[in-house]
Amino acid sequence: MLRALICAGALAVPLTAAAFTGGDLNKLCTRTDVASRSACAAYIEGAADGVYNTIDAIGGTTGPRVGQYFCLPPDTRTQQMTDAVRKYVAENPNSVNYNASTVIALGLGKAFPCKPNE
Template identity: 65%
Template sequence: MLRALLCTCALGLPLTAAAFTGTDLVKLCNRSDVPSKSACQAYIEGAADGAYNTIEAIGGTTGPLVGQYFCLPAGTTPDEMTNAVRHWANHNGDKLEYNASTVVALGLGATYACRASN
């Protein structure tokens, strides 16, 4: 009986899982406890790293490329990245239904836009 219950739960879980949205990220980042703040920063760093690696896989990150939303300067800290995303989210509440990783890319792009090389 326990095995049947576990199988039912395991099979039902993917059907009820929802995407992590910008609204979810903002709620996480607005919490004041240390684990939530750490999770917020870790998500933003991971999403930024994932975007960087995707761009690298399709041709490099040495300048403004099609699809490259942001260019982080060397030495950008996790706190600076988090503040950039939070600032963008506070001014773009109508876009928080987007996937959280999209919100990260748009938020970082608003602060760390790529500059054309001369």
């Protein structure tokens, strides 16, 4: 019986999973309740860490490299990152259809570009 439940659950997950888009992220980030604001900030920070760590794994983040989207100053605050991503979505309406992590990387890249000596 347990085996049947596990199999049924495994089959149901792919059918219900959907990509979290830039539009979904923007909707989350425009909400004013504490839980939504915290979820927005956590998602953006997590995606930024993920992109950074991926670039580090394929060649380092000690300077602009192929695929490095952004260079965050050490004192960057979460709200600055959120504002940068929301501004990017506002200025690029088609980005609502992109994957949310792509929108985050592009938004942070626009606001926090890497300088040649970084």
